[in-house]
Amino acid sequence: MKKNIRVKDLENYNKNLKVLVIGGSGQVGTEIKNQKHKLNLNFSFPSSKALNLTNQASIKNFLNNDNFDYIINLGAFTDVNGAEKKKDITKRVNHTGVDILSKEADTKNIKLIHISTDYVFGKTLNAPFYPGDKKAPINFYGLTKSEGEDAVLTNHKSGIIIRFSSVFSQYGTNFVKSMIKLLLTNRRVRVVSDQKISLTFAQDFSRNIVQIIDLYKKNINTNERIFHFCSPGFSTWYLVAKIIFTELETVLQKSLDSELIPITLSEWKSDAKRSIDTRLYTDFDYYLKNNIKFSSWEDSVRLVVRKALPQILDEI
Numbered sequence: 001m002k003k004n005i006r007v008k009d010l011e012n013y014n015k016n017l018k019v020l021v022i023g024g025s026g027q028v029g030t031e032i033k034n035q036k037h038k039l040n041l042n043f044s045f046p047s048s049k050a051l052n053l054t055n056q057a058s059i060k061n062f063l064n065n066d067n068f069d070y071i072i073n074l075g076a077f078t079d080v081n082g083a084e085k086k087k088d089i090t091k092r093v094n095h096t097g098v099d100i101l102s103k104e105a106d107t108k109n110i111k112l113i114h115i116s117t118d119y120v121f122g123k124t125l126n127a128p129f130y131p132g133d134k135k136a137p138i139n140f141y142g143l144t145k146s147e148g149e150d151a152v153l154t155n156h157k158s159g160i161i162i163r164f165s166s167v168f169s170q171y172g173t174n175f176v177k178s179m180i181k182l183l184l185t186n187r188r189v190r191v192v193s194d195q196k197i198s199l200t201f202a203q204d205f206s207r208n209i210v211q212i213i214d215l216y217k218k219n220i221n222t223n224e225r226i227f228h229f230c231s232p233g234f235s236t237w238y239l240v241a242k243i244i245f246t247e248l249e250t251v252l253q254k255s256l257d258s259e260l261i262p263i264t265l266s267e268w269k270s271d272a273k274r275s276i277d278t279r280l281y282t283d284f285d286y287y288l289k290n291n292i293k294f295s296s297w298e299d300s301v302r303l304v305v306r307k308a309l310p311q312i313l314d315e316i
């Protein structure tokens with residue numbers, strides 16, 4: 001009973017909050033769109049044309065046209081390999097754009113929740129990394145995301161950074177969806193087995209947004225400005241692939257013709273350097289105290305397999 005009153009109060013308190021989501025067409029943004037009717041917040045999801053992070057005038061005009069209370073910035077150049085070749089645009093979105101955005105948001109007194117990545121780490125091997133650990137990115141994407149973080153912390157009085165790692169959902173492009181396709185169309189699928197990873201289920205973030213806003217308010221006068229947001233436990237891509245494999249066999253009620261072949265990270269060819277270990281430490285006790293709950297990554301991977309499979313079967 002007591003709990004119901006608290007949730008209701010929170011809903012009423014939040015219902016007029018105007019929340020601008022940048023990057024709403026991406027995998028995390030699409031999850032937020034899907035949850036928005038449950039969240040009782042006043043959302044705006046401009047396209048990257050209407051609010052283009054590479055264009056100062058576009059950012060200024062968009063923020064001038066409304067009185068936003070919060071910005072959730074998911075907008076990013078996220079193609080890690082592509083970033084090595086497209087350095088100019090990567091920097092303009094992930095660093096310069098965030099620099100402008102954070103200055104504008106601060107001037108207009110708009111709270112800023114900026115999303116970042118485990119790739120700000122990687123050069124040093126002391127994972128799991130804590131929010132305050134020294135950053136050392138190993139590739140250009142990670143470098144620009146790290147510079148974006150620094151811009152937020154410098155330019156904005158209260159802006160917070162939330163770091164994700166290896167995001168997956170039924171939407172957009174991600175490992176789980178790619179692996180489903182590969183397992184259904186190839187006989188031998190090579191997967192890296194020695195790289196240690198944390199995983200973020202996009203829905204864990206989208207369904208906790210009201211609580212995250214509440215956490216922001218609580219922390220406004222503290223030094224707590226960087227948070228890690230990943231599912232409990234760590235994994236490897238090979239372990240994730242094995243779960244996808246067994247779930248596909250369960251759902252399709254047949255044995256797959258494909259075989260998973262574990263390989264080492266050094267055998268995996270990619271344009272961007274990858275770290276063997278960028279696991280992020282997430283403080284689950286702290287989140288639980290703030291009513292933020294995570295699902296197990298294993299259950300979430302199985303759920304995504306079931307949700308994404310019909311569309312993938314149509315495509316292949």
Ligand SMILES: NC(=O)c1ccc[n+]([C@@H]2O[C@H](COP(=O)([O-])OP(=O)(O)OC[C@H]3O[C@@H](n4cnc5c(N)ncnc54)[C@H](OP(=O)(O)O)[C@@H]3O)[C@@H](O)[C@H]2O)c1
Nearest residue numbers: 023025026027028048052053075076078117164165166167
């Ligand atoms: N995916 C991962 O595994 C992962 C891991 C760790 C952290 N993250 C971080 O999590 C956040 C969300 O990731 P995601 O996987 O949802 O990304 P995503 O699916 O790649 O979506 C990226 C979003 O950014 C928008 N965007 C790109 N350039 C823009 C610009 N110039 N101006 C405004 N918006 C622009 C895209 O819009 P268009 O569709 O119109 O281009 C899209 O909505 C990002 O900050 C990313 O760095 C992701």
